[in-house]
Amino acid sequence: xxxxxxxxxxxxxxxxxxxxxxxxxxxxxxxxxxxxxxxxxxxxxxxxxxxxxxxxxxxxxxxxxxxxxxxxxxxxxxxxxxxxxxxxxxx
Numbered sequence: 001x002x003x004x005x006x007x008x009x010x011x012x013x014x015x016x017x018x019x020x021x022x023x024x025x026x027x028x029x030x031x032x033x034x035x036x037x038x039x040x041x042x043x044x045x046x047x048x049x050x051x052x053x054x055x056x057x058x059x060x061x062x063x064x065x066x067x068x069x070x071x072x073x074x075x076x077x078x079x080x081x082x083x084x085x086x087x088x089x090x091x
Contacts, residue, residue, distance in 0.1 A: 003088055011074065018070040022059055029055040 033051045036042070063069070078085075 003085075007078075007085075014070060014074045018065075018067040021065040022067060025059060026052065026055060 029051050030048075033048050037048060059065070
């Protein structure tokens with residue numbers, strides 16, 4: 001496997017590992033809101049939007065399950081190993 005493909009694979013794995021909990025929380029909030037709207041027959045768009053906004057604000061304030069830290073570790077790893085990457089053959 002070429003070197004650049006392994007770098008991309010590492011980046012995609014870290015991205016998915018860090019973003020998946022956030023996506024699952026938003027999916028759960030959207031699903032719960034949709035079920036509640038259907039059960040109570042509420043057609044107000046504000047009711048469907050506010051819980052998602054509150055969930056995103058809460059995730060942003062708590063650091064999003066450490067997503068920023070994970071991306072920071074990826075960037076630091078790539079930057080500290082940059083001299084090795086420059087001298088490495090890319091094919």
